[in-house]
Structure formats: C-alpha cells, structure tokens
Amino acid sequence: MPEQTETESRKLLRRLRDTMAEEAAGQERLDKITHLIADSMGTEVCSVYLFRDEETLELCATEGLNPQAVHETRMRLGEGLVGRVARTGKIINSADAPKEKGFRYMPETGEEIYSSFLGIPVQRLGEKLGVLVVQSKEARLFSSDEVYALEVVAMVLAEMTELGVFVGEGAALKARHQQAVMFRGTTGQEGAAQGHVWLHEPRVVITNPVAEDPEKELTRLREAVDDLRVRVDEMLAGAPSGDKEQMEVLEAYRMFANSKGWLRRMEEDIGRGLSAEAAVEKEQSTARARMAVISDPYLRGRLHDLDDLSNRLLRILTGQGAQTGAEMPPDPILIARNIGPAELLDYGRSLKGIVLEEGSVGSHAAIVARALAIPLVIHAERITTEALNGDHIMVDGDQGVVHLRPDETVVAAFRDKIAMQAKAQERYASIRDKPATTLCGKTISLQMNAGLMADLPSLDGSGAEGVGLFRTELQFLVRNQMPRRSELAALYSRVLEAANGKRVVFRTLDIGSDKVLPYMKPNDEPNPALGWRAIRVGLDKPGVLRMQLQALLRAANGRPLSVMFPFVAQYEEFTAARAEMDKALARERILGHAIPEHIEVGAMLETPSLAFAPDKFFEMVDFLSIGGNDLKQFFFAADRENERVRRRYDSLNVSFLTFLEQIVARCAASNTALSFCGEDAGRPVEAACLAAIGMPTLSMRPASIGPVKSVLRRVNLDALRGVIHDARDRGDMSVRGAVMEHLRNGG
Ligand code: PEP
Ligand code: MG
Numbered sequence: 001m002p003e004q005t006e007t008e009s010r011k012l013l014r015r016l017r018d019t020m021a022e023e024a025a026g027q028e029r030l031d032k033i034t035h036l037i038a039d040s041m042g043t044e045v046c047s048v049y050l051f052r053d054e055e056t057l058e059l060c061a062t063e064g065l066n067p068q069a070v071h072e073t074r075m076r077l078g079e080g081l082v083g084r085v086a087r088t089g090k091i092i093n094s095a096d097a098p099k100e101k102g103f104r105y106m107p108e109t110g111e112e113i114y115s116s117f118l119g120i121p122v123q124r125l126g127e128k129l130g131v132l133v134v135q136s137k138e139a140r141l142f143s144s145d146e147v148y149a150l151e152v153v154a155m156v157l158a159e160m161t162e163l164g165v166f167v168g169e170g171a172a173l174k175a176r177h178q179q180a181v182m183f184r185g186t187t188g189q190e191g192a193a194q195g196h197v198w199l200h201e202p203r204v205v206i207t208n209p210v211a212e213d214p215e216k217e218l219t220r221l222r223e224a225v226d227d228l229r230v231r232v233d234e235m236l237a238g239a240p241s242g243d244k245e246q247m248e249v250l251e252a253y254r255m256f257a258n259s260k261g262w263l264r265r266m267e268e269d270i271g272r273g274l275s276a277e278a279a280v281e282k283e284q285s286t287a288r289a290r291m292a293v294i295s296d297p298y299l300r301g302r303l304h305d306l307d308d309l310s311n312r313l314l315r316i317l318t319g320q321g322a323q324t325g326a327e328m329p330p331d332p333i334l335i336a337r338n339i340g341p342a343e344l345l346d347y348g349r350s351l352k353g354i355v356l357e358e359g360s361v362g363s364h365a366a367i368v369a370r371a372l373a374i375p376l377v378i379h380a381e382r383i384t385t386e387a388l389n390g391d392h393i394m395v396d397g398d399q400g401v402v403h404l405r406p407d408e409t410v411v412a413a414f415r416d417k418i419a420m421q422a423k424a425q426e427r428y429a430s431i432r433d434k435p436a437t438t439l440c441g442k443t444i445s446l447q448m449n450a451g452l453m454a455d456l457p458s459l460d461g462s463g464a465e466g467v468g469l470f471r472t473e474l475q476f477l478v479r480n481q482m483p484r485r486s487e488l489a490a491l492y493s494r495v496l497e498a499a500n501g502k503r504v505v506f507r508t509l510d511i512g513s514d515k516v517l518p519y520m521k522p523n524d525e526p527n528p529a530l531g532w533r534a535i536r537v538g539l540d541k542p543g544v545l546r547m548q549l550q551a552l553l554r555a556a557n558g559r560p561l562s563v564m565f566p567f568v569a570q571y572e573e574f575t576a577a578r579a580e581m582d583k584a585l586a587r588e589r590i591l592g593h594a595i596p597e598h599i600e601v602g603a604m605l606e607t608p609s610l611a612f613a614p615d616k617f618f619e620m621v622d623f624l625s626i627g628g629n630d631l632k633q634f635f636f637a638a639d640r641e642n643e644r645v646r647r648r649y650d651s652l653n654v655s656f657l658t659f660l661e662q663i664v665a666r667c668a669a670s671n672t673a674l675s676f677c678g679e680d681a682g683r684p685v686e687a688a689c690l691a692a693i694g695m696p697t698l699s700m701r702p703a704s705i706g707p708v709k710s711v712l713r714r715v716n717l718d719a720l721r722g723v724i725h726d727a728r729d730r731g732d733m734s735v736r737g738a739v740m741e742h743l744r745n746g747g
Helices: 006-021 026-041 080-088 144-162 214-238 244-257 260-271 276-293 297-318 341-350 364-371 408-430 458-462 473-477 485-499 535-540 542-556 571-591 615-620 628-636 654-670 684-692 702-712 717-730 736-744
Strands: 045-053 056-063 074-076 092-094 116-124 127-136 181-184 186-189 192-199 332-336 353-356 376-378 392-396 401-404 443-450 467-471 504-507 561-565 599-605 623-626 673-676 697-700
Touching (some): 006 144, 045 080, 056 127, 074 080, 080 092, 080 116, 080 127, 186 364, 214 244, 214 276, 244 297, 260 276, 276 297, 332 392, 341 364, 353 364, 353 392, 364 473, 443 458, 443 702, 458 702, 467 485, 485 542, 542 571, 561 623, 571 599, 615 654, 623 654, 654 673, 654 717, 684 697, 684 702, 684 717, 684 736, 717 736
Parallel strands (some): 192 332, 353 376, 443 467, 467 504, 561 599, 599 623
Antiparallel strands (some): 045 056, 045 127, 181 401, 186 376, 392 401
16 A cells, blocks of 8 residues: 555545546546545545435445445445444544444445445535545554545545535436525524525635645635735724624634644645645634534634634635625525624615524514514524525524425425415405404504614504504614714604604613623623613613603604603602603703603513502503513513523413503503503414403504404404403413414304
C-alpha cells in the first residue's frame, strides 16, 4: 500500500476532479469514483452508501464488492458498521471489522473476507448524506494520513451529492435537495400558505471543492480573511455601546477572525488539495459537529458565532449572499434561522409565510408576523440547510408543520385546506356588516388588536367595531433608537385618521419581559416576566411615559382619546399613572394645545392581584381590559413562552373561568366597562364561553373576527352558561368537552 502523504491526497483529489469533469451519467460517475479511490488507496474495496430516505442507506456504488449488490443492499440507520458511522457521524477505523460491535454479515456482498474497515461519514455542514467505506484483506489500521485523505474525498463527495451530480440516468437516488421533506415546528401565527422559498441568507453553493493551485487558494483565503477582519472591526465600531449582548457577539467574531489556529487549519486543508471555500466549509462542518453534542449554552453560543463567521467568509469568497440580482420568487415564503422585527417589516406584506429555525412565540419577529397576519412556523430545525431558493413550500401555521418540495398527495390535501379556508372567508365576508348578536339576543362587541399602521385597513375589512388594543411597543421595537415625540404623534394621528372615528384604545409602552428595546440597557433579571416591565418601568422612569402621553394628546388634537396602562397590579399604580395623564393634560392646556373632547383612561388586568383591588379602583378606572395571555400565565404560574408548560392548562379550565366570572361580576357591580383582549378572545369556542360568562367585548386579531362572529351568531349564551355551570357543579377540570358537545349538537 502506498504511503498517503499530503501530496498523495492532492493527487487523489486531482484524479477525482478529472473524473468529475468527464461527461458521464450519475451512476457511471460514482462507479468511476469508487474505482479510483480503491486504486489510489491500494484497497480491495471502496463503496459509497447514500441515504435513500432519512432512515435507510443504500449501497450506490462499489469497487470490490459484488456488483449485483448495488442498489440492492440496504441498511437502516445504526445497522451494521456502515449504519453506525451514519448514525453517529463518527469515523470507524478497524483492523478487525468482524470483531467490532454491531458488525453485520452481508452475504450478498461477500464482505466477511475483509478484515480492515475504514468508514467515513459523508456529510455537509452536519447534514448526513451517506457513508464512504474502504476495506482490505490485510488486517491493519489505516494511518491518520489515509483517514484524512478519505475525509477530504468524503467532503468532496458530499458537495457533489448536494449539487445533484449523481442524479441522472442510472442513478436510483434523488439529489438531496430534490426530495420532499416535512418539518414539524411550532405555531407562531396560524394560517396556511403556499409559495416558494426565499432564503433570508441564501445558502452558499460550492462548485469547486478541489483546487488546482494551492498557492492561489492560499492567497484567496488570506485576502478574504483580511477583508473579514476589516468588516468585523467596522461592525464593532458601529455597534451601539449600550448593547452588551451584541458587543459580546462581535468581540467573539473578532477573536475568531484573528485566531491563528482557525486560519492554520484552513491553510492545511488547502495544502491537501481543497479550494479555499471547501477549506472554510470543512472547518465549519467541524464546528457544527461540535455544536450538536455540546449542551453548555455559552459554548454553543460561541460555536454559533464561529458558524456565522464562516458563513460570512464563504460569502466573501464566493461573492454569493447579498442576493444581488436574484429576484424574489412569486408568493415568497421567507426562510431564516432567525430574523429581527425591523428586517421582517422591510419585507412587509410581500411575504406569504415565514419559517424560522429558532425564534419563540413571544419574539419580536413573531409579534410582527402576527401583526401582519402572515402564517409563521418556528423551531423548524434544519430548514435553512434543506431549502433552496425557489423550492415549492407549504406552510401550515395551524399545525406548525412545513412541507418542503411536497409530493402530489400533500399538495392536493393542502390545496383542499386552503380552498376550505377561502370558502369560510367568503362566509365570514357575508356577515361582516352584521352584528355579533347571539340566538338569545345579546350583542357582543368585537374589536381588533393592532400594532402597526399596516393593520388599520383591516378595521373595515374584518368588520371590527374598533381597535380594542393598539400595542404601541412595536413602534419602539422596530427602531434602532428611541422614537421622537413628534414622530409618535404623527403616527398616532395617522392611526386615528385611518380609524375614521372608530374607537382606538392605545396601550402605553409594554416593554421589559420578552420585549427588550435594542437601544435600552438590557436588565439581567432572573424572571423577566415577573420583573421590571410595562407600567413598572413607566412609573420608575417616567420620561418615556410622559413623552408618549403627550404624543397621544397631540395626535388626538381635540378628538376623543382612549388610553390604557399595561400590567397594573394594584390601585396605587393606576392612580400614579393616571396622575401622569392629568399632568400631561394640564401641560397641554398651558401650552394652548387642543384637549381631547372626551378622554378615557383604563387599565389592563393582567395580574390576579388587580381582580382583588378595592372598590374605589373599579369606580375610578374608566374601563378594564383583561390581558388574558398574561393573566393566564400568572393564574396557573405557567410561562406563556415555555413550550413545555404553555399548553398544559386549558383556558377553559373551570377555576380560570370562575375567576374571570368574578371579574365580570365586580365590573358589573361598579358599572365598569370590560373587555378581554388576550389570544383566547380570537378562538371561537373560547370566545363563546367568554361571552357566556358575561364578557361584553372581545378584542382579537382581525382574521379571527369572522370565525368568532360566525359562532356567536349561532349560540344561545344562556344555554351555554348552563353547560358551563353544570360542568362546574360536576367538578370537571375543564368545560371544553361539555361545551364542544353542546356546540356540536347545535348550540
Ligand atoms: C395579554 O397579556 O393578554 C395582552 C393582550 O398583552 P400582550 O400579549 O401584549 O402581553
Ligand atoms: Mg400582556
């Protein structure tokens, strides 16, 4: 056996490249490759196994094993030594393969006569594609140089598999990026959409993994790294110094960009025959493999940074990435690892759907997606690796499922679902201008939640009577600096104009907890949802609250104005906030500005404590709005953003409904206007129950108004209340079962 040196591996790569340059169909290419590897490495056998589907490997080409076994021999992930390499992503190098744990005898291949086994995973950036194996009769371990040479070949094979080089006549396997894949994530925003993939950061395609001239590649790499260092320094210089987290990430970037070890490893790979971009990607693959097994969040974060940095370097080297010249496909569905709210707003309503690998239900991106009513699925792991620009994709926001390159049966089922939704929309449109009057003659006021100027057209389209909750924090979240009073006043004024006389309830800034402003010093709090947030910030640092109240008064410019304070936990917080409004009014009067002809000041009831506030609170407050999302999380002590617990307690839980009923009773006793504006208001069954226990007003996403109204117009609230009370008397945990049955039987 020839000694594999660096030159040997380069020679092997050169032969590989020449083979790839020849005109050949997929299978023929693979056959040639296995032949030349066995020849170069001096082994009797070289075989390539590729994934047929997620769980099955197939022998796709071999030199040395029985040719009849090609496309016949299959194994499941984890089965035999080959399956073990595929499952673990780890190399197996053995002088006595039959003695290895998990060895499986495959008579059709005649492999029992081979003692030595070297199996290398074929993977690209942690994505498993197959296994490359060499075997020989002589019982020996393969040297580290040999292992390295084969690793490099495996990487080149991975690139080729990705590029679909092996697809074609005679090849049984579809290219990786032509197969249908389904992703199971989490619902961020309901709704169904189909369209074409638009990658927020497009995937870099490497077409030249093997290079002719290492000197040239070294120069390219060094120039690109220099360029990268300059860019990182520029980013650091331009970063807002208050943002600790961003500074930390950039410092980590700088450290990696200047790391001698990182550069040296890539230079060594080039010395062994790889192109500059293939060397960068090899390092990136190593980092990703490490990332997969490390659980420490800090270390994972740093490896993530290294991964990002490698992406940047690849973009510099290949000139790909800015999507310059690339046209957004029709019906674009945005795919990203994560995205900030401002970037998402830049895309605006041109997007039909959004799929993220990370994100959380309460993230800013999710808030914006919800405000734009764009179906959103989060936690769709690995989708940025699988999807290519232009791929056909279907997003099922209701189930949190994404179908990439779906096959015909899925497409047909999905189209039916969309058609059904369209039919339902038609039905809702027909009752748009009718009131939500129930069979027992009670009329519920349906309002919409909003947060962007872009939401306002929905006011007419949805049939909402007004805006029951205008979340003002979005305007603060999507900027890089604190908005000025005049900007806010102009915006609020446009909102009032667009509402055309309908009531708009502006909620003052609700920041803290999950909503952290990019330009405010972040507070490290052990429990941010229970921490310094919303009105607590407003009262402790009243500058912003005052500015916002003035902006609202100026925007109203004499018109009626409704304002509410979020997260009020006790009477005194409300009186203090109300006093700020009175001061603002007095100031405006002195300045000679118009004062609203009618002003209402309310509070959000989001903590159980406020339900037990003294009577004078209920008498003083002009109206109350129940923030069911927060109220429920505090009632059950179950974090609304924690996937493990957030669905654990039913909103139709009898104890919770009883609590809400008590709030209704207190408001009725003091004649205080009451509404409910959490997400549950937009769910038809929940909405019907809320109405049944006496909630007079419900505020929800515009798209929910139709479905909720349609149900309300078909129920008798007195009967439904009876069902709820019977369930309580029986001691049921939730009224859902009984209510669903009642509604199924005609309400
Ligand atoms: C709520 O808590 O129910 C609410 C409407 O406010 P947000 O979702 O913005 O916290
Ligand atoms: Mg809230």
